[in-house]
Amino acid sequence: MDERAFYSESQTQKAARLQCPYCRTTESYDLRWVVRKKKPKMPPGGDERDRAKFAKAASYMVLMDDKVGCKNMRCRRPFEITGMKTTAFLQE
Numbered sequence: 001m002d003e004r005a006f007y008s009e010s011q012t013q014k015a016a017r018l019q020c021p022y023c024r025t026t027e028s029y030d031l032r033w034v035v036r037k038k039k040p041k042m043p044p045g046g047d048e049r050d051r052a053k054f055a056k057a058a059s060y061m062v063l064m065d066d067k068v069g070c071k072n073m074r075c076r077r078p079f080e081i082t083g084m085k086t087t088a089f090l091q092e
Contacts, residue, residue, distance in 0.1 A: 001050040005043045006057045007036040011064075016084065018068065023075040031081070032064040037090070059090040 013030045020027075042054045063086040067078045 001043070001046045001053075003053065003057075006039060006054050007059075008039055010035050010037075012061075016081075018081065020070040020072060020075055020077070021079055022077050023070060023072050025070070025072045025075070027071045029068045029071070031068070033061045033088075034064055035059075035061050035090075061088045061090065062086065 012033050012035050014033055015028050016031050017026055018029050019025070037059045038057050042051060046054070063081070063084065065081060067080050069078045070076055
């Protein structure tokens with residue numbers, strides 16, 4: 001069974017304060033995340049290994065954006081998002 005069958009997937013945006021490495025201005029940027037929430041019960045058709053995988057599965061978020069453009073009108077350069085975790089586990 002495919003592991004993606006254990007999760008319901010959606011997208012969300014969360015704000016993060018980032019500093020441009022070129023002009024050193026700090027702004028709030030909306031970053032896109034994929035939210036994968038564990039389903040309440042296992043989909044039908046799984047064997048013992050799939051049940052063990054489902055028991056260990058946890059809800060989590062994955063960062064989709066790897067670059068953002070600076071909001072400073074003089075700079076406007078794209079820069080990579082560093083110093084942030086790209087995966088975040090959710091508490092249920």
